[in-house]
Amino acid sequence: MIKVSNLYKRFGHLEVLRGIDCHVAPQEVVVVIGPSGSGKSTFLRCLNLLEQPTAGEVVVDGVNLMDPKTDINKVRQEVGMVFQRFNLFPHKTALENITLAPIKVRGMTQHEAEEIAHNLLAKVGLSDKAHAYPDQLSGGQQQRVAIARALAMRPKVMLFDEPTSALDPEMVGEVLSVMKDLAREGMTMVVVTHEMGFAREVGDRVLFMDEGRIVEEGTPEQIFNYPKNERLKVFLSKIL
């Protein structure tokens, strides 16, 4: 589903990604962990070209993102993204947040889009909040709307960038449980997170990033119980 080879990203003189190779199979859930500044967000953002890679190859669902002829807006319709800070549109209700792109980008009728939106809101447990504005919702609720918004485009892959880091602890669970459901339904997911419980439970594979490289990868069992890399051991000792 996703194939990344030799991916480099530089911001000016700062080399943030230094040769990433990775492969995500359909329906696989890949969890990315690593210290702050190791390039996790940048890596994720290269997968839907929110950042333009400096060099390397990114292929998503058979489409080469580095090919200048690729219609990036088309690709992004197939790749949903959930942000740390939710980024809901504050001038629109939960329902409108969800229906905007299906109507304007996919060309759905308002009726079709609203039907999908209501189903998704039910799925994330927010049927009663359809007409609430983002500032009337808690962080956990906002993030669930944001997930529904991304799902409304019926993406083939979902990217999550620390979806629970901006939440109060009591709200982390409700967002993770939505993500677990999604994983169980077979969604292909790349998740940057510090929630090791989530990684163990639903992660098929864990990538440990450090200084712009993937320095160790394996099953959650291997990574958490039998880490080999020294920096991974240090990282785990700090966070577990």
Place this chain on the structure above:
Amino acid sequence: METVISSLPVLLLGAVKTLQITAISVFIGCILGLIAGLSRLSRNRVLSFLAVCYVDFFRGTPLLVQIVIVYFGIPQILKDIQNQLVQAYGITPVFENIPIFLAAVIACSLNSGAYIAEIFRAGVQSIEKGQMEAARSLGMTHGQAMRYVILPQAFKRVIPPLGNEFIAMLKDTSLLSVIGFEELFRRGQLIVGATYQAFQIYLTVAFIYLVMVVSFSRLVDYLERRLKTGD
């Protein structure tokens, strides 16, 4: 006091003209400002350079000078060109003079547009980066993201500064007196010329400006509060 009362109708008609020219100029200025403001933010270098030139020129020179250029300067050039054409090709001259009202609208709109361009630019830039990213990540084009996500939020934020621009323009239209446009201040001047009651008349003029400005800023405050709760 009597002079004041008897000149009130004339002054008030002048105030209407002042409001009229201000409203028209700020309205056209909004259109120019939207175009220039977005051009300035555009990735197209030529477009953004042109927008910078426009904004810098009209913010960097006094409105008074802009007014006289539009009313005295440009017609003169046009007439020179016309004369040459008449001599060279024998065409009949058509251009005589630019009407005062038109000159006033052109000068004030262009000036207002430059300030409003900066207001719009700041408004758009004040919207969190995450909004554009969220919109783009859903597959929207840059234009769609602007139209459905960024601009609607930016419009709310630019209302107070637009209100300030309106107030500034309302006062600055008094400069149109130099080309004889009979707005409030010009009418005051004419009355003073006839009655020599400078203190009373100019004080009245000032008071009328004050009433207009204060009521307008209350209106903007009210709108702002309405929009805040409307979220």
